[in-house]
Amino acid sequence: MEVSYEHRMEALILPRWHRRLTRLSAAGFLLAAAGSISLHAQRYGTLPVPPANPLTPEKIALGKKLFSDPRLSGDGSLTCASCHDPAHGFADHRAVSTGILGRTGDRNVPTLLGRGYGALQFWDGRAASLEEQVTQPISNPLEMGAAMDTVLSRLHADPAYTGLTAESLAEALASYVRTIRSVDAGFDRYMSGLPNGLSDLAREGLRLFEDKARCYICHGGDLFTDEAFHNTGVSWKEGALRDEGRARITGKKYHKGAFKTPTLREIANTAPYMHDGSIATIEEVIEFYDRGGNPNPFLDENIVPLHLSAAEKQALAAFLRALSGSVRDGTP
Numbered sequence: 007m008e009v010s011y012e013h014r015m016e017a018l019i020l021p022r023w024h025r026r027l028t029r030l031s032a033a034g035f036l037l038a039a040a041g042s043i044s045l046h047a048q049r050y051g052t053l054p055v056p057p058a059n060p061l062t063p064e065k066i067a068l069g070k071k072l073f074s075d076p077r078l079s080g081d082g083s084l085t086c087a088s089c090h091d092p093a094h095g096f097a098d099h100r101a102v103s104t105g106i107l108g109r110t111g112d113r114n115v116p117t118l119l120g121r122g123y124g125a126l127q128f129w130d131g132r133a134a135s136l137e138e139q140v141t142q143p144i145s146n147p148l149e150m151g152a153a154m155d156t157v158l159s160r161l162h163a164d165p166a167y168t169g170l171t172a173e174s175l176a177e178a179l180a181s182y183v184r185t186i187r188s189v190d191a192g193f194d195r196y197m198s199g200l201p202n203g204l205s206d207l208a209r210e211g212l213r214l215f216e217d218k219a220r221c222y223i224c225h226g227g228d229l230f231t232d233e234a235f236h237n238t239g240v241s242w243k244e245g246a247l248r249d250e251g252r253a254r255i256t257g258k259k260y261h262k263g264a265f266k267t268p269t270l271r272e273i274a275n276t277a278p279y280m281h282d283g284s285i286a287t288i289e290e291v292i293e294f295y296d297r298g299g300n301p302n303p304f305l306d307e308n309i310v311p312l313h314l315s316a317a318e319k320q321a322l323a324a325f326l327r328a329l330s331g332s333v334r335d336g337t338p
């Protein structure tokens with residue numbers, strides 16, 4: 007019991023995984039072998055749920071149905087899942103999104119894995135909760151392009167949706183999105199005390215991730231994100247800023263080109279990468295960080311040239327690939 011408590015607390019607080027592993031792996035391995043710790047139950051902390059919208063199985067099920075209902079889009083051609091495809095880690099494979107009538111959006115579709123653990127939603131954090139976020143793609147002319155009144159009157163024709171309001175629709179969608187997560191990756195098995203959860207190469211990658219490569223500074227914790235906004239320079243190309251990012255919301259100069267740190271869970275399944283989908287592969291992401299991002303006046307102080315060797319880059323890539331596990335949705 008003492009081991010699992012400590013394990014849980016450290017998982018919540020510290021991204022410095024390997025240190026606790028050297029202490030815990032022997033005991034954890036024995037406990038796991040004896041079946042007394044679940045292999046992934048403790049990987050995440052408690053899911054924060056707003057008191058005004060408690061999670062219920064009914065709401066989650068309704069939200070799941072709505073998520074795949076084309077009546078939520080103006081021309082009936084798109085569902086949430088068209089862009090947030092469960093088969094692709096709840097993201098898609100386009101650089102930027104494609105909405106109704108082939109309209110091109112301006113940003114890459116982010117994965118929805120673990121969004122219930124984050125507060126601010128969107129790459130620039132402009133929505134303060136999932137309840138606030140989930141109706142925005144419906145009305146966004148570049149996404150589903152539908153008026154809420156039209157959506158509700160269409161849905162009311164279906165007995166399954168009797169009594170649905172804009173508010174209950176948002177609550178149901180938010181409840182469902184809260185359940186979307188990835189569990190039981192090689193990384194989780196390793197953290198639960200099973201040494202062969204990670205290959206030797208991936209284990210070396212983990213060491214680099216939280217040391218020389220500095221990734222953990224922003225991609226720390228069980229969700230691999232600090233949920234904060236950083237300027238890595240992705241948006242700065244040839245000295246020009248392509249997307250203001252967080253600055254468009256806060257008006258702060260130092261937020262020019264800052265975006266929310268994304269989770270790295272299922273990262274092998276959600277290419278292309280970054281808010282503009284401008285980086286195609288994990289290897290190219292590593293090259294981007296190795297050269298110290300894109301130079302600009304507001305570059306985050308933690309983005310610096312890394313001088314990784316070819317072998318170190320390979321190890322880091324192997325670790326990122328070990329963050330794929332089972333994608334779960336629809337259960338609390």
Ligand code: HEC
Nearest residue numbers: 085086089103104105113114115116127128129140143149
């Ligand atoms: C046309 C493609 C498209 C459709 C359809 C779509 N989304 Fe999105 N979604 C996006 C894009 C692009 C973003 C990021 C936009 C931004 O940050 O400016 C996003 C962001 C999000 C986020 C925030 C994730 C984060 O990391 O902060 C959530 C949650 C979300 N969408 C849920 C939904 C739900 C629920 C639906 C259906 C009602 C939906 N989306 C429909 C493209 C789409």
Ligand code: HEC
Nearest residue numbers: 219221224236240265266267268279280281291295306308
């Ligand atoms: C200073 C904070 C910071 C550090 C350090 C950092 N990242 Fe990031 N990472 C971010 C932010 C912010 C983004 C989104 C940037 C954007 O789209 O403009 C991002 C995006 C990514 C993505 C794309 C994810 C997606 O879904 O599109 C990957 C992969 C990634 N980082 C891996 C790494 C690795 C590997 C390291 C270490 C070599 C690292 N990061 C170091 C903040 C950081």
